[in-house]
Amino acid sequence: MRVFVVLSVLALLAMPAVAADHAGKASYDKSCKSCHGADGAGNPGIAKMLKVTLRPLGSAEVQKSSDADLKKVITDGTGKMKPVAAVTAKQAGDVVAYIRTLKK
Numbered sequence: 169m170r171v172f173v174v175l176s177v178l179a180l181l182a183m184p185a186v187a188a189d190h191a192g193k194a195s196y197d198k199s200c201k202s203c204h205g206a207d208g209a210g211n212p213g214i215a216k217m218l219k220v221t222l223r224p225l226g227s228a229e230v231q232k233s234s235d236a237d238l239k240k241v242i243t244d245g246t247g248k249m250k251p252v253a254a255v256t257a258k259q260a261g262d263v264v265a266y267i268r269t270l271k272k
């Protein structure tokens with residue numbers, strides 16, 4: 169019983185973080201997956217078409233960017249990536265939380 173209470177408290181404490189990357193995954197699947205792939209590895213067809221290297225989102229190079237930089241990529245675009253208008257600033261934060269879960 170006591171274990172159950174402790175686990176419930178832990179679950180409650182962990183919830184905001186879990187909720188953010190859960191919402192982030194939903195936005196990611198809708199707005200990013202087509203180009204970046206389900207696991208962030210990148211869609212080779214898109215990379216070829218746009219003649220760019222899509223760095224895996226879980227790679228050290230991408231993960232070393234700050235949350236603010238990653239958010240900016242989503243809202244402002246970068247290089248050949250256009251801003252993702254379907255994602256609001258708030259959702260962009262959740263997507264960044266999700267990108268952090270892809271870290272290798």
Ligand code: HEC
Binds near residue numbers: 204
């Ligand atoms: C239409 C295709 C497309 C979509 C949709 C797209 N991206 Fe991109 N993304 C790209 C391309 C292409 C690049 C590389 C840009 C360049 O280097 O010129 C890129 C680059 C990035 C980078 C920088 C990676 C690095 O090398 O530092 C991040 C982070 C990123 N995208 C995140 C996202 C997220 C999050 C979403 C969804 C909200 C998203 N992208 C949606 C095509 C896309």
